[in-house]
Amino acid sequence: MTRTDAGLPRYEDAVATFRIEDEIARLDGDPATGINAYAECCGRHTGQNRLALRAISIGGELRQFSFDDLADMSGRVANLLRGLGVGPGDVVAGILPRIPELVAFVLGAWRIGAVYQPLFTAFGPKAIEHRLGYSGARLVVTNPANRGKLDEVANCPRVATILGPGDTLPQGDVDFHAALAAASPDCEPVMRKGDDLFMMMSTSGTTGLPKGVPVPLRALLAFGAYMRDAIGLRPDDVFWNIADPGWAYGLYYAITGPLLLGIATTFNEGAFTAKSTYEIIERLGVTSLAGSPTAFRLLLAEGPEAAAPVKGRLRVVSSAGEPLNPEVIRWFDAHLDAPIHDHYGQTENGMMVNNHHGLGHSVRTGSAGFAMPGYRMVVLDDEGRELGPNQPGILAVDIANSPLRWFDGYHQAETPAIVGGYYRTGDTVEYEPDGSVSFIGRADDVITSSGYRIGPFDVESALIEHPAVNEAAVVGVPDPQRTEIVKAFVILASAYQGSPELAEELAQHVRKRLSAHAYPREIDFVSELPKTPSGKIQRFLLRKAEVEKRKG
Ligand SMILES: CC(=O)SCCNC(=O)CCNC(=O)[C@H](O)C(C)(C)COP(=O)(O)OP(=O)(O)OC[C@H]1O[C@@H](n2cnc3c(N)ncnc32)[C@H](O)[C@@H]1OP(=O)(O)O
Secondary structure: OOEOOOOOEOHHHHHHOOOHHHHHHOOOOEOOOEEOHHHHHOHHHOOOOOEEEEEEOOOOOEEEEEHHHHHHHHHHHHHHHHHOOOOOOOEEEEEOOOOHHHHHHHHHHHHOOOEEEEOOOOEOHHHHHHHHHHHOOOEEEEOHHHHHHHOOOOOOOEEEEOOOOOOOOOOOOEEHHHHHHHOOOOOOOOOEOOOOEEEEEEEOOOOOOOEEEEEEOOHHHHHHHHHHHHHOOOOOOOEEEOOOOOOHHHHHHHHHHHHHOOOOEEEEOOOOOHHHHHHHHHHHOOOEEEEOHHHHHHHHHOOHHHHHHHOOOOOEEEEOOOOOOHHHHHHHHHHHOOOEEEEEEEOOOEEEEEOOHHHOOOOOOOOOEEEOOOOOEEEEOOOOOEOOOOOOEEEEEEHHHOOOOOOOOOOOOOOOOEEOOEEEEEEEEEEOOOOOEEEEEEOOOOEEEOOEEEOHHHHHHHHOOOOOEEEEEEEEEEEOOOEEEEEEEEEEOOOOOOOHHHHHHHHHHHHHHOEOOOOOOEEEEOOOOOEOOOOOEOHHHHHHHHHHHHHO
16 A cells, blocks of 8 residues: 555555455454454453543543453443343443443443443433333433433333432432442453444434434444544544544444544543633643534634644544534634544444545545545435536435445334435535535435534424424524524414513423423524425425525
C-alpha cells in the first residue's frame, strides 16, 4: 500500500485493496465459526496492563479502569445475569448515565452471548415501554435517578438497580453492586455466529413508532474499520467521543469501537457544557475528539478565549449526526488548530461516508466525504436507477458490493428501505465529480435536532395523549444552533383555549412522557391542518411555510 507524505495509507489504495478476509483476520474470532463481542472488545486485551476507560464522575473525580478491571467486573455481571436466567440471544436493557458500570454491564451481557438494548436516560415511560415491549428484554439495569420511570412501564421486566450511598433498594429489585460482589469474576465467553445479535437499537422514521434495529456481531468489522480509517485512532491517542451510549454513535463508537481496537475510551458523567468540555480536553490531554455539530457549535459560541488553553492539543476531531457547517470547520482551524472532519452514518449500518482522518483526506467544507472502504454507496432516482455526479437522489448502499454492511431489516417490522438490492438511507445527496457526497436533506419527515433523529409520529402520539389535544402535526424547522427544532401544530379540544401556559404544559407533557430531548420547543395552535384528500397530514407544507417565514 502506498503512503502519503503524512505516512497515511491513501484512500484510493484502501478502496482498491479492501478485502473482507483482512478485516476478519483482525478479529480473534471468526463470524463464520465463532465470535464473542466481549472477547473481541475486552478479553483479548487483558494481561497487558492496558488502560480501557477514563471515567469522570459528576463531582469531577477521575477513575481509571484497565481491560483487566473490566474483565473482572463484566465476569461478575455475566454470572449475575446467568443466575437470573438470562442466556444467549436474550435481550437485557440499560437506562444508565455514562458511568463505568454501564461498560461492565454491556460487556457482561455480551460475554454470555446476550443482546444489549440501550435506553437513553432522557426517555420517559412511554418511550421506554415501547422499546422494552418490542425487544422482550428480560432485565433492565438502571440507577435511582431513572428508576421511578419504570414504575409507569406496563409489563416491566425485572430491574437491577445501581445504588449510591444512602439509596434504598426498591422492593423486588436486584441490588446490582451487592450481587456483583457475591458473583464470581470467571466466565468463559459464549461463542456465537456473525449473524447472531449483540445489540438491539431503535430508530425513528416518518410513520409509526420507533423500530428496533437488530445489530449482528459481524457489525464489529464495520465498527473497527470506522475507528481505524475515519476516526484514525492511534494507540497513543487520548480518545473522547462525547456522544451518549444511549444512541448509536455513542454505543458503536464511544464503547465498542475503541475497546475493539484495544484503545481506552473516555466517559464524562456530567451534562455537556462548553466549559467542562474544554476543561476535560486540557485535563486529560485529549487528542482525538468526536461528537455532533451541535456540541461543536456550543464550543464555538463560548468564544476564542475559552478555546485558547487547548489550542493545538487536538490532533483530529470527528463530527457526526448532522451536516457540519463550514463556519465550524473554519473556527476549529483558527482557534483550536484542529482539523474537524464531517462523517455520515445512521443507526442502520453505522458510519458509511466519511472524510477519513486515517486515509489521508484533508478538511473539506460542504462535503460528507467518501464511501468507507468496504461500502459501495450510490445515488438512486425514484425508480431505483443509479445516478451520476451532480444529480440529486437518495443515498443508498449497494448491498451485494458492500461487504461491511450489516443491516438486514428492522426487528419484526417491514423494511421498505431495502429494495432492489439496495438499502435506501432516506437522505438526499448528490455525488461530486470526484466521488465525494454532498448532503442535501432528508427525503422524508424525520427530524434531525442536536444530532438526534426524532420521528414526528412519536411526538404527535405523545401530544394527543393530552386531553387538550384533538389533533397534532409535528415537523422540524430550521434552527441555527440545533440544525432543526421540533415544532408542533395543535388543534385543541373544544373546551380548551390556546395560551402560552397551555403550550408550556404540552411541551412538559411530551418531555415527561416521551423524552426530555424530543419535546416541541415551539407550539402553534391552529384550527386546521393541511391534508391530502385521503386525510393524511401534509407535514411538508407546514415545514415549507415555516422555512419561508424564517427566511423572511
Ligand atoms: C450514527 C449516529 O448515531 S450519529 C449521531 C447520534 N446523535 C447523538 O449522539 C446526539 C448528539 N447530541 C448531543 O450529544 C447533545 O445534544 C449535545 C451534547 C450536542 C448538547 O447537549 P444539551 O444541550 O445538553 O442537550 P440535549 O440536546 O442533549 O438535550 C435536550 C434536552 O433534553 C434534556 N436532557 C438530555 N439528556 C437528559 C437526561 N439524561 N435526563 C433529563 N434530561 C435530559 C436536556 O436537559 C435538554 O433540555 P432543555 O431543552 O431544557 O435544555
